[in-house]
Amino acid sequence: METAYIKSPLGITRLEGDEKGLSSIRVMDEFHDQLLTQTxxxxxxxxxxxxxxxxxGTRKGFQLKLNPQGTDFQKKVWTALQDIPYGKTISYLELSKTLGNVKAIRAVAAANGKNPLWIVIPCHRVVGSDGSLTGYAGGLSRKKWLLAHESPSQQQTLF
Structure with a gap:
């Protein structure tokens, strides 16, 4: 397994993967810049x-070989997340309906929270039924940033 640490607008980001594909993306809460990957x-x-x-802002989707580790159910949820268009959100209830079991909403939410490939598998695009920014493993401030970054109605300058 190969690892790289890069800077991103969300903080230092740890990437893990091998020839089978990308297996993990994590944004670190604490990190020393001197440990950033040079090569x-x-x-x-x-x-x-x-x-x-x-x-x-020049890419709206990813074409990467993915290899997340999880249960069959989690992988099913993560696959469904990839169908949520850039700049759009859906609720956990809608996601449960998409997966064919409205009663599985808690299990769907739990699988969403275990997503090891933030951003690439866009779990940040799932919100509460009332549009609220409910839980996000990376913290609500990062979820808010990602949704604003993808928003089609970005604030324009007046001059």
Missing amino acids: VPKVLEDVVSQLSDYFD
Whole structure:
């Protein structure tokens, strides 16, 4: 397993993956800049490039080989998350309906919270039924930032 630490607008981001694909993206709460990766491992170069494009606003989707580890149910939820369009949100209830079991809403929410590939598998696009920014493993401030970053109605300057 290869690892890289890069800077992102959300903080220092830890990437893990190998030839089977990207397995983890984590934003670190505490980190020392001197530990940033100087040379990105070859298997993570495309990940770094696509994330950079996303944060620059020039990428709205990812074409990466993914290898998240989880249960079959979690993987089913994570696959469904990838169908949520950039700049859009859905509720946990809507996601449960998409998966064919409205009664599984708590299990769907739990699987969403275990997503190891933040941003690439867009769990931040799932909100409460009332539109509220409910739980996010990376913290609500990061979820708010990601949703604002993807918002089609960004504030324009007047001059």
